[in-house]
Amino acid sequence: QVQLVESGGGLVQAGGSLRLSCTFSGPALLYDGMGWFRQAPGKEREFVSYISRVGLTTYYSDSVKGRFTISSDTRKNTLYLQMNSLKPEDTAVYYCAAHARGAYFLPSAYDYWGQGTQVTVSS
Numbered sequence: 001q002v003q004l005v006e007s008g009g010g011l012v013q014a015g016g017s018l019r020l021s022c023t024f025s026g027p028a029l030l031y032d033g034m035g036w037f038r039q040a041p042g043k044e045r046e047f048v049s050y051i052s053r054v055g056l057t058t059y060y061s062d063s064v065k066g067r068f069t070i071s072s073d074t075r076k077n078t079l080y081l082q083m084n085s086l087k088p089e090d091t092a093v094y095y096c097a098a099h100a101r102g103a104y105f106l107p108s109a110y111d112y113w114g115q116g117t118q119v120t121v122s123s
Contacts, residue, residue, distance in 0.1 A: 009117030
């Protein structure tokens with residue numbers, strides 16, 4: 001069974017930075033990539049970023065492109081999301097997930113999810 005645990009969330013002022021981490025265990029090698037999603041209150045879960053297993057392919061949503069950077073350390077089984085120039089609209093619970101099949105930007109393409117970490121950006 002794959003387990004994912006996010007950490008690194010918190011409260012930050014607009015313009016600040018945070019780095020999220022996601023450690024995963026289990027047969028992670030079975031998955032071809034990992035993703036980050038976020039969900040704000042009253043809104044649907046939305047795609048943030050994706051990285052392939054070997055790290056050669058990355059994708060970002062238009063709303064975070066140029067500000068966020070996804071990376072992974074396969075030796076540590078850890079996924080990262082470096083978030084710079086944070087905006088109040090980035091406030092959400094952030095989730096990491098293991099991509100199983102289909103379009104990388106759809107939550108339904110992911111099999112396993114972490115419990116989420118709260119990111120709050122004050123104006």
